[in-house]
Amino acid sequence: MASTHISHDDDMPTEVLEDALGVELGGRIRRAREERGLSQGALGDAVGYKTSMVSALENGTRRLKIEDLAKLCVALDKEPEYFLRTEAIRAARPRPVGLTLRAQLVELHHQPLADAITSFLDDAESRSVPDSDIPDLHYLKPHGAARELLDRCGIHQPPVKLKDIARTLRVPIKTWDFPDSLSALIVEVDDDNYVIGVNQHHARNRQRFSLAHELGHAVLRHEAGYYLEFFDAALGEPPNFRYADEREANAFAAALLMDERWLRADWANGERSVANLARRYQVSEEAMSFRLMNIGLA
Known part of the structure; x- marks a missing residue:
């Protein structure tokens, strides 16, 4: 890692x-x-x-x-x-925090991005990173792990307060001046201890999904040790890219932010507007549309 x-x-x-x-x-x-x-x-x-x-x-x-x-x-x-x-x-x-990541930044071939990540790691290193208290839910499917985490944190209705979850799990979160191509990153500082960075320039709903995505890597105990939520077709895949892990983290984020139990209850109560549901759950309308389709409500 x-x-x-x-x-x-x-x-x-x-x-x-x-x-x-x-x-x-x-x-x-x-x-x-x-x-x-x-x-x-x-x-x-x-x-x-x-x-x-x-x-x-x-x-x-x-x-x-x-x-x-x-x-x-x-x-x-x-x-x-x-x-x-x-x-x-x-x-x-x-x-140094993220030594493996630092060594692999040369593969990015994007100096502004490498510099931004390095400054984030330097800042994390200068602070005291607490021992995380993250449950190991790797044995569950992503939606099951998300439901288990919500229940353990005592969260029973939207919108999910992700910063409260991160505080409970003792995972520091820092919004950072990343280039647009990087939505967020998670770095394992020590065995099962993590720090997360989120792009401060992105829209709030996108930041929320990115944060939930990174928490998914930790809760599901993905093995790579760091992950970059990175989108730049010109540069290709980021170092350490693992499609299966990214897919699971996306599924976890959707299930965490838009719990199927809550959505079915809202649907049964007559709330069928994607726009209204998106506002209630504090996600994008696109994310809500996909979620409704995936659970068979649209």
Whole structure:
């Protein structure tokens, strides 16, 4: 998953921790290189480094930087977690929030977007992120997970107050100055602890759906560690895009914001106007139309 806040052993000197970290990371680089059948020189050619630099990375005398990590992941066909899930890292000082995401931002090929995400991660890192209290509902289908969450939070009528849910779950939410192509993102800060960013420029109803979507990734325990709700045909899919996870998160968001039980009750009471229902549930008319069709009411 994405970046991890790690407890620091105050009894162990920082230089010892850093030495152990360099040695363990270097060993993983060496093993990955050997698995690919590459010499140090061949790996150096692939990433644009001299053989001596590759050697320094492998023996731990050169500190691994984010740009090094990004290049090595591509050249060695490894996910960032291969290098970062190490015993030394678990004992080291807290790493930057979203380290995996930071390493993969190079794949965006959109500097304003990369800069906005980086500034969001920097801001999250500067604050104390609480331990989240998110139920693990991965065993339920998205609509079942949404219903269970509503019931656990004691929410029985629209509109769903998403910020109250997030506060109950102890998930920080920050509206942010993202480019229009990014609606929202969620980053796992530590095991099952999350932070969410929502585009401050988007319409309120769109922000609500985006927030519900990101909560769906957390409640359903999707494994990628970070997700970008990203729309830009010119740039293609964002890094880490998983169609099945996005589809489930969308289904969760629709069920959370427009609970089938409530809609059927409203329908039975004679409220059949899409516009009126959309206002009552604080969603777009398009989202309400799709939801009514999906549950067989339109």
